[in-house]
Amino acid sequence: xxxxxxxxxxxxxxxxxVARPSTVDLxxxxxxxxxxxxxxxxxxxxxxxxxxxxxxVSRGPLREAxxxxxxxxxxxxxxxxxxRVATIGADRLPALYAARKSVETTAARLLVRSGDDxxxxxxxxxxxxxxxxxxxxxxxxxxxxxxxxxxxxxxxAGNPWLTRWMTTLIVEVRIATFTVSDEYVVRADSAPSHAxxxxxxxxxxxxxxxxxxxxxxxxxxxRLLGREDDAVETLEEPADAPExxxxxxxxxxxxxxx
Amino acid sequence: xxxxxxxxxxxxxxxxxVARPSTVDLxxxxxxxxxxxxxxxxxxxxxxxxxxxxxxVSRGPLREAxxxxxxxxxxxxxxxxxxRVATIGADRLPALYAARKSVETTAARLLVRSGDDxxxxxxxxxxxxxxxxxxxxxxxxxxxxxxxxxxxxxxxAGNPWLTRWMTTLIVEVRIATFTVSDEYVVRADSAPSHAxxxxxxxxxxxxxxxxxxxxxxxxxxxRLLGREDDAVETLEEPADAPExxxxxxxxxxxxxxx
DNA sequence: AATGTGCAGATTGTAGACAATCCTAATGTC
DNA sequence: GACATTAGGATTGTCTACAATCTGCACATT
Numbered sequence: 001x002x003x004x005x006x007x008x009x010x011x012x013x014x015x016x017x018v019a020r021p022s023t024v025d026l027x028x029x030x031x032x033x034x035x036x037x038x039x040x041x042x043x044x045x046x047x048x049x050x051x052x053x054x055x056x057v058s059r060g061p062l063r064e065a066x067x068x069x070x071x072x073x074x075x076x077x078x079x080x081x082x083x084r085v086a087t088i089g090a091d092r093l094p095a096l097y098a099a100r101k102s103v104e105t106t107a108a109r110l111l112v113r114s115g116d117d118x119x120x121x122x123x124x125x126x127x128x129x130x131x132x133x134x135x136x137x138x139x140x141x142x143x144x145x146x147x148x149x150x151x152x153x154x155x156x157a158g159n160p161w162l163t164r165w166m167t168t169l170i171v172e173v174r175i176a177t178f179t180v181s182d183e184y185v186v187r188a189d190s191a192p193s194h195a196x197x198x199x200x201x202x203x204x205x206x207x208x209x210x211x212x213x214x215x216x217x218x219x220x221x222x223r224l225l226g227r228e229d230d231a232v233e234t235l236e237e238p239a240d241a242p243e244x245x246x247x248x249x250x251x252x253x254x255x256x257x258x
Numbered sequence: 259x260x261x262x263x264x265x266x267x268x269x270x271x272x273x274x275x276v277a278r279p280s281t282v283d284l285x286x287x288x289x290x291x292x293x294x295x296x297x298x299x300x301x302x303x304x305x306x307x308x309x310x311x312x313x314x315v316s317r318g319p320l321r322e323a324x325x326x327x328x329x330x331x332x333x334x335x336x337x338x339x340x341x342r343v344a345t346i347g348a349d350r351l352p353a354l355y356a357a358r359k360s361v362e363t364t365a366a367r368l369l370v371r372s373g374d375d376x377x378x379x380x381x382x383x384x385x386x387x388x389x390x391x392x393x394x395x396x397x398x399x400x401x402x403x404x405x406x407x408x409x410x411x412x413x414x415a416g417n418p419w420l421t422r423w424m425t426t427l428i429v430e431v432r433i434a435t436f437t438v439s440d441e442y443v444v445r446a447d448s449a450p451s452h453a454x455x456x457x458x459x460x461x462x463x464x465x466x467x468x469x470x471x472x473x474x475x476x477x478x479x480x481r482l483l484g485r486e487d488d489a490v491e492t493l494e495e496p497a498d499a500p501e502x503x504x505x506x507x508x509x510x511x512x513x514x515x516x
Numbered sequence: 517a518a519t520g521t522g523c524a525g526a527t528t529g530t531a532g533a534c535a536a537t538c539c540t541a542a543t544g545t546c
Numbered sequence: 547g548a549c550a551t552t553a554g555g556a557t558t559g560t561c562t563a564c565a566a567t568c569t570g571c572a573c574a575t576t
Contacts, residue, residue: 022337023529024325048558058531060318063559067282067322068329073422079280080537082558092418099419102364110356160350161357164331165423281559306528316561321529338567340528 023057026249027065030055034246035074035085036171042178045084046075056248072168074175088176090225096176097221100169104150104217105210107157107166112206119156120201126152127191127198134191143186147173149194153201180224281315284507285323288313292504293332293343294429300436303342304333314506330426332433346434348483354434355479358427362408362475363468365415365424370464377414378459384410385449385456392449401444405431407452411459438482 031051034040052062066083069075075083088096111119126149133145147170154166177184187193193216200209289309292298310320324341327333333341346354369377384407391403405428412424435442445451451474458467 020337022335024335045557047556049556058529059558060321060530060532063318064322064325064529067325071326071329077280077282079278080558082538095417095419098364098368098417099423102360102420106356106360159353159356161353161427162360165357303527305526307526317528318560318562322559338528340568 023061023249024065024068027055027057027062028068030246030249031065031069032072032074032171035069036174038174038178039246040085042085042175043087045082048082051246054246054248072171074168074171086172086175087179088172090180093176093180093221093224096169096172097217099165100173101214101217103162103165103169104154104213107154107159107162108201108209108213109206110157110159110162111153112201112204112209114158115204116156116158119158123149123153123156123201124198127194130194131191139184139186142190143174143177143184146186146190146194149197153197177224281319281507282323282326285313285315285320286326288504288507289323289327290330290332290429293327294432296432296436297504298343300343300345300433303340306340309504312504312506330429332426332429344430344433345437346430348438351434351438351479351482354427354430355475357423358431359472359475361420361423361427362412362471365412365417365420366459366467366471367464368415368417368420369411370459370462370467372416373462374414374416377416381407381411381414381459382456385452388452389449397442397444400448401432401435401442404444404448404452407455411455435482 031040031046040046046066048059048062052059055062066075067077070077070083074086076086077083126145130142130145130149133141136142151166151170155163157163196212197209197216200212289298289304298304304324306317306320310317313320324333325335328335328341332344334344335341384403388400388403388407391399394400409424409428413421415421454470455467455474458470
């Protein structure tokens with residue numbers, strides 16, 4: 001299964017580098033990944049005793065990490081009833097995608113204007129990973145590589161706020177997908193359609209890039225809302241996707257000497 | 259002292275209405291307000307025992323609320339050293355304002371396209387409050403009413419993600435102001451310059467509105483970076499601003515019957 | 517005077533306990 | 547059968563205690 005790398009999911013929320021990750025940091029990343037991967041299904045409760053036991057921590061830091069995710073919008077806290085994984089239904093899809101479009105197009109503009117060749121090359125590499133994922137015809141891998149490409153594009157712009165919002169948005173896109181549909185479906189032509197993004201970017205065609213991003217995202221939300229005709233071929237998730245469970249988190253690394 | 263209403267600061271982070279606020283909700287709002295108002299100065303540590311005592315709660319829920327604010331970017335957590343109020347120095351101002359500009363211009367476009375007269379009227383009312391604040395010549399009141407107008411504009415677009423980001427951004431703008439300068443300074447012509455925003459909005463002039471927002475925000479960041487000429491007259495904070503302290507939080511309301 | 521070391525007190529991070537609340541199954545009534 | 551009530555177990559939210567770590571100050575050394 002391919003999804004944004006752990007570094008990508010973990011790095012963005014920090015505005016300043018910490019010398020070592022705290023237990024809360026580690027739990028937060030573990031839970032975010034679990035939501036992204038569908039291990040914690042949308043709408044499901046976070047059973048604190050069970051999850052804390054699985055992760056090998058006490059409930060205190062688990063609650064603290066979960067509160068961060070509540071703030072992130074990935075969990076919802078209801079007093080007396082605990083926390084559960086958020087749901088994003090069809091009613092909120094347009095708003096989600098409007099926000100996503102705002103972040104991606106802003107980042108695209110900043111990236112084109114920055115002229116940062118190394119960052120652009122990173123986006124090209126992310127697209128190569130999408131091409132490789134497409135060869136597997138595994139919907140989850142393709143979907144993950146697709147979101148990774150979008151994330152990389154935003155991160156390449158180098159704006160911490162945009163990157164941070166995008167880190168959350170990709171999980172929320174996953175949540176929305178799981179909420180709206182029991183099936184995990186991606187475009188069969190994901191790799192070639194994204195090639196246009198990379199070409200526009202490499203050509204430093206700001207307006208062209210923004211246009212293709214806009215069309216792509218508008219198309220996605222229309223498809224998820226079932227408003228698009230069926231001219232786009234899609235791939236579905238394999239019937240027997242591997243089951244992934246929560247396990248004990250790694251102990252925080254020893255602090256560096258000195 | 260005027261700042262976005264408690265409802266504005268408190269309402270936005272929730273994607274779903276909760277029947278009653280939890281202790282963690284209340285503490286979070288109290289702390290966010292304290293950062294916004296400068297009661298918790300930028301860079302200052304959150305002394306858990308002291309703050310919990312002042313708020314009349316135990317350290318557990320205080321830590322949980324603080325973790326939300328860490329995720330929000332308003333506090334920074336360093337393992338072993340606790341949490342402290344974030345700082346946003348001049349190096350990060352351009353990125354902060356790029357993100358702010360993205361959110362505000364996107365919301366402005368959505369609002370104009372929505373044709374929602376009641377929402378537009380709300381922005382007009384927020385401008386009237388700015389006019390009233392300008393009459394006081396109190397920099398804090400003016401600055402608060404200024405940010406409230408911008409927040410109201412974004413919230414009026416009705417996109418939960420944009421509103422939520424903006425709720426945090428206005429606090430971050432305050433943090434940046436406190437970080438970069440020991441003085442609290444606002445434009446003396448805040449009310450008339452913002453009148454143009456309301457006029458463009460009421461005229462449903464999307465491009466004109468986006469342009470004036472862009473120029474305004476670009477001008478602000480230039481001024482904060484000290485790059486702008488001194489042609490813009492400014493007001494400073496009164497020498498003896500009232501001292502506000504943390505106090506016990508209100509007990510959560512009783513749940514509604516039924 | 518500048519630097520290094522040790523120690524006591526303060527603070528943080530986490531675990532466990534307990535009261536309050538929720539949830540579910542069993543039972544009773546119509 | 548449908549609906550209401552009750553009780554017991556599960557779970558949550560908060561508090562307290564304790565070990566680990568940090569901080570600041572006093573004293574020693576160069």
